[in-house]
Amino acid sequence: MQKETRNIGYFFDTCDGGNGAAEAIFTDFPKFTAAAYALASECGCDMGCSRCLHSTACPQQNELLLKDVGLFLLEVISQAALNSQNSSSIFGG
Numbered sequence: 001m002q003k004e005t006r007n008i009g010y011f012f013d014t015c016d017g018g019n020g021a022a023e024a025i026f027t028d029f030p031k032f033t034a035a036a037y038a039l040a041s042e043c044g045c046d047m048g049c050s051r052c053l054h055s056t057a058c059p060q061q062n063e064l065l066l067k068d069v070g071l072f073l074l075e076v077i078s079q080a081a082l083n084s085q086n087s088s089s090i091f092g093g
């Protein structure tokens with residue numbers, strides 16, 4: 001039996017009724033990931049900050065955040081999104 005190797009990410013907005021962000025991410029994921037990577041990689045901070053990688057909802061106040069790991073993950077996800085743009089859906093297709 002082959003082990004399941006897919007990874008699943010969830011995007012949602014917390015505005016009552018939604019603000020359209022989750023839908024926009026779903027319909028244009030490669031553009032979203034490229035923009036996220038550019039924003040984080042071009043930020044002048046060393047450890048991540050509220051401008052690039054911090055989440056105001058983080059229960060650990062982002063203390064465990066490693067910017068280098070975040071950049072690595074954003075780069076891998078961005079490349080995977082671009083590679084799958086013209087093939088099957090990255091959302092499980």
Ligand SMILES: [Zn+2]
Nearest residue numbers: 043045049052
């Ligand atoms: Zn930053």
